[in-house]
Amino acid sequence: MKKVAIMGLLCFATMQTFGQAKDANSIYAQAEEQFTAKNYNDALSKLALYENLSSASKEKAQVLKIQIYRELALKDTSKANDYNNAVKELKSMFASGKKVNAEDLHRILKEQQEFNTDAASQSKDGLSSASSEVSIDGIKIGMNVEEIPSQVSANFDWSKGMKMQANNQTNYVPLMFSSKTGITGGAFNIKISGIQNITLDDRTRRVIDVYKILENGKYKEKEKTGLSGYNALVNELKTKYGESNVTVSAPQVTTIKVMNKEIRTEAYNAAIHSKSVSYTLSYAIANNSYSIIERLMISDYIKN
Incomplete structure (x- = not known):
């Protein structure tokens, strides 16, 4: 009887984990949809919900967050700090052995370098x-x-x-x-x-x-x-x-x-x-x- 109860609890926990993973994937997909539709603030809200789930991939969320912050910074240079800090966080994840794709990190660092170069050349310092x-x-x-x-x-x-x-x-x-x-x-x-x-x-x-x-x-x-x-x-x-x-x-x-x-x-x-x-x-x-x-x-x- 005790064995049956334990098996039942294990099955229940497995179903819970499966259900939460399904919810996490669904919410992440919604965040991607909002990003594609250029609704960047809505995409960030969806990502926040996703990150609160225990089954969420923090690394995957960080990569999408960087893409969102980059688009916001391209439209408004005052958002550049959010973008640069998000990239810094991904580098920290990679350094600590988290599951960060090296190719993603290389692409992101290259985009950041281009962004900072362009921001410097288009600086409005001294503009009347x-x-x-x-x-x-x-x-x-x-x-x-x-x-x-x-x-x-x-x-x-x-x-x-x-x-x-x-x-x-x-x-x-x-x-x-x-x-x-x-x-x-x-x-x-x-x-x-x-x-x-x-x-x-x-x-x-x-x-x-x-x-x-x-x-x-x-x-x-x-x-x-x-x-x-x-x-x-x-x-x-x-x-x-x-x-x-x-x-x-x-x-x-x-x-x-x-x-x-x-x-x-x-x-x-x-x-x-x-x-x-x-x-x-x-x-x-x-x-x-x-x-x-x-x-x-x-x-x-x-x-x-």
């Missing part, structure tokens, strides 16, 4: 409060691709981009054509204004360059078409960011020949520069057309 607020259609330098305002982001296919000559950069252009329905069939409208290019750093998926055409059209010499609009925008920059922060360059005139045709260009520029960010507003005339263009980019990518 004026230039740090400069944006184009709500886009700022250093902004994560997921933070780009939806009204802009919807115009791009983020799965397709053109690799730049410089390492770790990809340029994205908007969906340039929109179909016109009707009896004429396949006719298209060309987008000739608005944001034309956004360049991202591949490693961090952060914005490093934005190029936008504000206005363009036919130029009439007598009316100096577009110049008054450009001057008004320059005055707005001075009012908003402070006159001392805005540099206005003298007009530059150049003439070149292309296939025996002479092309005369006249360019006006106003700029805001800091250690990290450069914003340029330009007005350009090329023969019988004009454009007003603004560009925002990380200063490190400007070659003087």
Whole structure:
């Protein structure tokens, strides 16, 4: 009788352990789902529940936690300490003989090194409060691709981009054509204004360059078409960011020949520069057309 009772208790304990392991696997799978869906705080909440179970793998939880903290730090550098401390904890687990996969640790340490290098190069130390607020259609330098305002982001296919000559950069252009329905069939409208290019750093998926055409059209010499609009925008920059922060360059005139045709260009520029960010507003005339263009980019990518 005593033997039967002991066997019963063993079976009960085994079933309990099996049930808890099943619950742990389910909760961990939920944490992974939330991570994949980019719901990082929800993923951390699920991981906390998972770690409280005795059958949970603390090492596996730590690896996923590091991935979550890394994504949060890429979007907000103030979260970098959480990320670095999580990596430190995994290294400690490995050193003490815990079941940490060496390949996982090697990959994580490599990603941490890349993150710290990028964070240093994109540091906002010395950035004036004026230039740090400069944006184009709500886009700022250093902004994560997921933070780009939806009204802009919807115009791009983020799965397709053109690799730049410089390492770790990809340029994205908007969906340039929109179909016109009707009896004429396949006719298209060309987008000739608005944001034309956004360049991202591949490693961090952060914005490093934005190029936008504000206005363009036919130029009439007598009316100096577009110049008054450009001057008004320059005055707005001075009012908003402070006159001392805005540099206005003298007009530059150049003439070149292309296939025996002479092309005369006249360019006006106003700029805001800091250690990290450069914003340029330009007005350009090329023969019988004009454009007003603004560009925002990380200063490190400007070659003087």
